[in-house]
Amino acid sequence: MNGTVLTLGGGGFSMSDDGSSALDDHLLDLTGKATPRVCFVPTASGDDAGYARRFEAAFAGRARTSVLSLFCREPWGYTDPHVLLEQDVVYVGGGSTANLLDVWRRHGLPELLARAAAQGTVLAGISAGMNCWFEASSTDSFGPLAPLEDGLGLLPGSACPHYLGEADRREAYLGWVASGALPAGYAVDEYAAVRFVDGVAVDAVCERPGRPVFRVERDGAGATEIPLDVRSLPGT
Template identity: 75%
Template sequence: MGTILAFGGGGFSMSDDGASALDDYLLDLTGRSRPRVCFVPTASGDADAYSQRFEAAFAGRAETSVLSLFCHQPWGYSDPKVLLEQDVVYVGGGSTANLLAVWRLHDLPEVLRDAAANGTILAGVSAGMNCWFEGSSTDSFGPLAPLTDGLGFVPASACPHYLGEPGRREKYLGWVGAGVLGDGYAVDDYAAVLLRDGELVEAVAEKPGRPVFRVERRGDGAVELEVPVQTLAAG
């Protein structure tokens, strides 16, 4: 389902000054000198400060916009079909479960499917990673739990913050091993996976030593298959 860059963590939202080699890599994927990038902060309830950080981080190098489904000012409500006009749709972190519920009320899944088919790059961090997959590891309900009703643009499961948050690794391995979640990708903070039409193209990181794994069910458990990671140079 098109091109997807899924961040386990990192990007402008985990940078003190907004600079991010992962975000630079994302912009380079468009092949444009000033791409159109729309930030979708639904998972955070359209937190104003989050949107402002996005606009500051991308100012001067992209035509930025924010899709606010909660009608926050100064952005107001936009028809989700504005996503069809973007080079990149960048989804922020927060609650994966809430994001999916709100998106479905506003018919975003179909709009995003059409955008991806037309060449728009879909990207996101944490919940903005999880949403594209069939299932994921999420703390949307408080304790870590499996979520099985993702959009399914990628026929696999996902686990962001793999080594960065206590319990992520152990829980995800257990769910995949038990068949609660399907085989998938475990991505550490400051790393990302690039997928095209559901297939892994490469893994990248903006800090050294940030691993990515393909996690697969084998017998009564799960195994980690380490994916080679390219460490990006700072811009």
């Protein structure tokens, strides 16, 4: 793909008591604009209204916010997804990766998001909003953790968010990469993120100290974790 994607393993306003987040600040900085246009896409949560309102509150006064509701939730109603082509940032919320992918495909979002990224829109997301950009991922969309192999494929390989923050994530992901159930990919802890440019990981950042990011690759009968250098954001 062409363009920039910021993938959050956790953190951001979604996991902040007061809505403040150095990762979200970093995301806005990536646009290079004083008041960027930011569209929140809460499909994975079924367009949960409380989640969307938390987004609006967290970005109020520093971005021109909008919400794309594919479930026609009030007060936003349905908006033509082509609005994504007018944004500086598309920020995807967490929830069910599998449901997100199915709904997006029905509404034509994969093609629109690829076009938006190529035009300069920064794509971003947390948890399911991280998983969706990759070819495959670790997900609890079906209850127990399971490998999911039909992501958008804008980024190569697989993804695992919440790497150390949720029980069994690490063990399961390493096992799937080792067995070939998932291709090699990126494991991102909560409060950390990886930035990709044109499909290549260019840097990793965190908003809390000691939050790791790994490149995970198959190694014989097992899998190996290759730590990335993680830069602490200002205020961390």
